Amino acid sequence: MSEVVKVFGGTALSEKDISSGKIFLTKDSLDCAYAWDTGVAINRYLAELKKGNIIATRCRKCKRIVLPPRLFCELCFIPVNDWVYVHDSGVINTFSICHVHWDASRVKAGEDPHLPAVIEIDGASPGMGIMHLLGEVKPAKIKIGMKVKAVWRPEAERTGSITDIKYFKPI
Amino acid sequence: MGILQRITRNIDNRYWDPGLIGFPVKNSYTAGVAGQRFFEEIKENGRIFGSKCAGCDLTYVPARIYCERCLSGLEEKDWVDVGDEGTVYAYTEVHQTKSGEAKEKPSLIAAVKIADGLLIHRLGDCLPEAVHIGMPVKAEFKPKNERQGGIEDIKYFKPF
Amino acid sequence: MRKVAIVGAGMTKFVRRALETPKELSFQATKTTLDSCGLTLDDVDCVAHGTAPDAFDGLHQNGEYMVDGCGGWNKPTMRVYVGGGTGIHAIAHGWHHVASGLFDTCLVVCEEKMSSAMPHAQAFFLTIFDSITERALEPNLLWIFALEMNRYMERYGYSKEDMALVAVNNKLNGLKHPASQFTDQVTVEDVVNSEMMAYPVSRLDVSPVSDGAAAVLLASERVARRLTDKPVWIEGVGWSLDTAYWATRDLYYPRYTDTAARMAYEMAGIREPAKQINIAEPYDPFDYKALHHMEGLQLSPRGKTVELLRDGHFDRDGNLPMCPSGGLLGVGNPIAAAGTMKVCELFWQLRGEADERQVPGNPQLGVAQSWGDLMQVSSVVVVGI
Ligand SMILES: [Zn+2]
Ligand SMILES: [Zn+2]
Numbered sequence: 251m252s253e254v255v256k257v258f259g260g261t262a263l264s265e266k267d268i269s270s271g272k273i274f275l276t277k278d279s280l281d282c283a284y285a286w287d288t289g290v291a292i293n294r295y296l297a298e299l300k301k302g303n304i305i306a307t308r309c310r311k312c313k314r315i316v317l318p319p320r321l322f323c324e325l326c327f328i329p330v331n332d333w334v335y336v337h338d339s340g341v342i343n344t345f346s347i348c349h350v351h352w353d354a355s356r357v358k359a360g361e362d363p364h365l366p367a368v369i370e371i372d373g374a375s376p377g378m379g380i381m382h383l384l385g386e387v388k389p390a391k392i393k394i395g396m397k398v399k400a401v402w403r404p405e406a407e408r409t410g411s412i413t414d415i416k417y418f419k420p421i
Numbered sequence: 422m423g424i425l426q427r428i429t430r431n432i433d434n435r436y437w438d439p440g441l442i443g444f445p446v447k448n449s450y451t452a453g454v455a456g457q458r459f460f461e462e463i464k465e466n467g468r469i470f471g472s473k474c475a476g477c478d479l480t481y482v483p484a485r486i487y488c489e490r491c492l493s494g495l496e497e498k499d500w501v502d503v504g505d506e507g508t509v510y511a512y513t514e515v516h517q518t519k520s521g522e523a524k525e526k527p528s529l530i531a532a533v534k535i536a537d538g539l540l541i542h543r544l545g546d547c548l549p550e551a552v553h554i555g556m557p558v559k560a561e562f563k564p565k566n567e568r569q570g571g572i573e574d575i576k577y578f579k580p581f
Numbered sequence: 582m583r584k585v586a587i588v589g590a591g592m593t594k595f596v597r598r599a600l601e602t603p604k605e606l607s608f609q610a611t612k613t614t615l616d617s618c619g620l621t622l623d624d625v626d627c628v629a630h631g632t633a634p635d636a637f638d639g640l641h642q643n644g645e646y647m648v649d650g651c652g653g654w655n656k657p658t659m660r661v662y663v664g665g666g667t668g669i670h671a672i673a674h675g676w677h678h679v680a681s682g683l684f685d686t687c688l689v690v691c692e693e694k695m696s697s698a699m700p701h702a703q704a705f706f707l708t709i710f711d712s713i714t715e716r717a718l719e720p721n722l723l724w725i726f727a728l729e730m731n732r733y734m735e736r737y738g739y740s741k742e743d744m745a746l747v748a749v750n751n752k753l754n755g756l757k758h759p760a761s762q763f764t765d766q767v768t769v770e771d772v773v774n775s776e777m778m779a780y781p782v783s784r785l786d787v788s789p790v791s792d793g794a795a796a797v798l799l800a801s802e803r804v805a806r807r808l809t810d811k812p813v814w815i816e817g818v819g820w821s822l823d824t825a826y827w828a829t830r831d832l833y834y835p836r837y838t839d840t841a842a843r844m845a846y847e848m849a850g851i852r853e854p855a856k857q858i859n860i861a862e863p864y865d866p867f868d869y870k871a872l873h874h875m876e877g878l879q880l881s882p883r884g885k886t887v888e889l890l891r892d893g894h895f896d897r898d899g900n901l902p903m904c905p906s907g908g909l910l911g912v913g914n915p916i917a918a919a920g921t922m923k924v925c926e927l928f929w930q931l932r933g934e935a936d937e938r939q940v941p942g943n944p945q946l947g948v949a950q951s952w953g954d955l956m957q958v959s960s961v962v963v964v965g966i
Binding site for chain 1: 595596639781794824
């Protein structure tokens, strides 16, 4: 009873179909704003960032020191309430040189590309990385395994945000 | 603070404001195969079309390319001009804007029954105290040169 | 658990911008599927449907919106939702409905219409990152792919040319797919020299933004045997979600794919997947991802995948053809529908109905995998004839 499918729906529209106004489009913008409760663990993480510290949590069972800090260990599934300061330095686990902004518009010629990286933070358990940015480095010089250190905003400018660290720079 | 402790005063709870001014993303929707044709008829000819599934004896308004009951495709031959008149199936009087502020003047929104379909639209030329379920209404189209091929090509429905 | 078969499949063309609404795309794929096995909606007991982020279609509760196009009117209908993993997650979901004995037939329908999102679907991915600890950095989706690709290449010494070869092969396969969005062949040079978006990701390393839908019909053994003499059996399903703290696990190896694949293989009684599987459809939104997933699927030894690729092992006439459909790189990537498209492909391949794309030698066993969320989820299905 089965037969080989030969029918494929879907009507492709061209740029011209759109620009000529032949195809009707309804446009909409969400215009929504959000404010998120920081939660208990991240609240403390941000408060410490404001003071120029990176704080992590340690699970009493698996002994992992994790970042970002959390109120429960997702492996042992028990509450965590043991806070430890870690260093503001680390190692580049991986990085990118990104020429595209978040909305897919392009970084213009002459502008610096974004330099996101996963940085394994010294003092936390091996492999505990956070996503952040690199700075004060030529993109071509960046290497996986490079040691880096946080460059903090001046204390007066800090707001209790992950961006209180401007970026990490090679040391 | 441990997992069993609670914030009891709202003021103690910190929140994070993303800093990015809003989230400037937009949507641009096609009307679809049926919608394109449906709005072309409204824009060019001021006519409202439905599509009829003969098997289920149902006439969908706005017209669709398939019957949701039996999943038959509804084609050209199944399109029917359902006229520009309907009846108020249900209505509401709206006193607030979508962000919750008081409107200067309340507006009337109705589900207008045409054939077996319901069109959600505004009621116009109509006093709130006069509206009732079952009231016959008629589409008031925008002048042809102002129509753009969208639901707003109908200004509102009005009693007649 | 009862045996479950795929008895019909269908899909729309994958296109950059479709005139059809999400409902209409769903209808077209669903209707083609029902017609392919000579059934009507009356024969369908339930619907398992999927669509990935609502934000693309711009319709919150998109699953509810598209339900009538999926044949779900007045039927028990359930949606699953795991980003790019949705297309095969939905198959596992539908499999449960029939394997449990609750239903004899289940329509699985997945759809995505990404063109509604303006200025570009990518912008909507800002909201998948942690709202407090990551979003402030204004990340985009390319970042995590670029970070993972860089880590993967560095770990094994793979080059950009190596990765580009996947894009070339898949796009070549895709040219033979009647639903493909592409008409042009590309070379390794084209890929490597295409616009650098986020090192090491160039534009042609990436699958495109697409609109489309795909569907299959699942049936219990009793019904399947009545409908067709070539049912394609679901031998195993597996799925897994890793932690959302994605920066805290080493990205070079997809642990979530490993876990999901082992679950599916165990159910299917497969001991040596690399020897037993005849066709693989790993998820390939980016070229490196196909290889990354082949390793996670235990179909290629870690670090040796490029060697096998260069030896033609994964070609259509190789030992283990990879993405004979063309994959996301070669057909298109309407997120949820792309995963289901891979299952449609295995259905056609195992029945010998894949026309020009047909893998030679009467393949008996295939695996398809989809992936998504924050480098986090894999869904795997093993099918056999
Ligand atoms: Zn633990
Ligand atoms: Zn019908």
